[in-house]
Amino acid sequence: MFQSQSSKGMLALAAMGLITGTTASLETCESGTGFSCASSSTEPTCCFNYPGGALLQTQFWDTDPSTGPKDSWTIHGLWPDNCDGTYEASCDSKRAYSNITAILQDQNLGDLVDYMDEYWVDINGDNEDFWSHEWSKHGTCINTIEPSCYSDYKAQEEVGDYFQKTVELFKSLDTHKALAAAGITPSTSKTYSLSEIQEALTDLHGASVYLGCSSGELNQVWYFYNVKGNAIDGTYKAVDTLTDSGCPKTGIKYVPK
Numbered sequence: 001m002f003q004s005q006s007s008k009g010m011l012a013l014a015a016m017g018l019i020t021g022t023t024a025s026l027e028t029c030e031s032g033t034g035f036s037c038a039s040s041s042t043e044p045t046c047c048f049n050y051p052g053g054a055l056l057q058t059q060f061w062d063t064d065p066s067t068g069p070k071d072s073w074t075i076h077g078l079w080p081d082n083c084d085g086t087y088e089a090s091c092d093s094k095r096a097y098s099n100i101t102a103i104l105q106d107q108n109l110g111d112l113v114d115y116m117d118e119y120w121v122d123i124n125g126d127n128e129d130f131w132s133h134e135w136s137k138h139g140t141c142i143n144t145i146e147p148s149c150y151s152d153y154k155a156q157e158e159v160g161d162y163f164q165k166t167v168e169l170f171k172s173l174d175t176h177k178a179l180a181a182a183g184i185t186p187s188t189s190k191t192y193s194l195s196e197i198q199e200a201l202t203d204l205h206g207a208s209v210y211l212g213c214s215s216g217e218l219n220q221v222w223y224f225y226n227v228k229g230n231a232i233d234g235t236y237k238a239v240d241t242l243t244d245s246g247c248p249k250t251g252i253k254y255v256p257k
């Protein structure tokens with residue numbers, strides 16, 4: 001719907017305050033900035049993700065208990081990683097918000113909350129607590145969305161940006177569909193090899209992924225990116241996993257929800 005609006009119309013709507021949760025006030029990054037991790041620059045700026053230069057869109061396949069739609073994986077989070085499999089966590093206790101729903105609704109992101117209630121779900125049913133955990137542990141460590149990076153900062157603006165961006169990336173990574181297209185479907189009896197699962201998801205992403213298993217059952221996938229510019233408006237480039245798979249080589253179960 002936004003795409004069909006003329007840019008003049010968009011500006012007018014933005015000026016009237018009818019569009020919120022947009023990222024207009026993040027600093028515009030010069031096109032010359034290199035990709036995170038690949039670049040030798042280690043100067044933290046609002047246009048260069050550092051030290052968490054790899055950003056991971058992580059997903060769950062929860063079956064015990066089952067969460068989310070039967071034909072979809074669910075969102076775990078968006079995590080910065082120090083380009084080597086290690087990461088910083090809980091970087092700003094002052095921004096460890098526990099009122100994520102209220103923050104998003106206050107930014108007119110009610111539709112996003114509805115989507116998250118379906119696809120970003122806590123295994124124990126406490127979505128609010130899960131969202132707060134993901135934001136506080138991982139979101140606060142993304143240096144390019146610190147409040148100081150906004151030119152006209154409104155309170156908790158970066159929180160809306162974080163949840164919107166995570167959902168946008170998740171929507172572009174339909175794990176269930178990509179596996180199904182390769183003949184890998186949930187089953188109580190069939191098993192799959194690590195290489196066939198990896199191949200199907202590498203096709204989707206354009207780079208290898210981390211696969212997680214619990215008791216031989218596939219239950220996690222992490223998609224890795226390097227980013228040029230800030231974490232919201234920047235260019236995302238798929239990169240190979242930095243973490244070895246936690247699944248056996250053969251006999252992997254992918255059980256139905």
Ligand SMILES: *[C@@H]1O[C@H](CO)[C@@H](O)[C@H](O)[C@H]1NC(C)=O
Nearest residue numbers: 097098099102103104106156
């Ligand atoms: C969320 O919590 C923070 C910290 O307590 C507070 O400053 C902010 O006003 C709250 N936001 C909303 C929309 O309730």
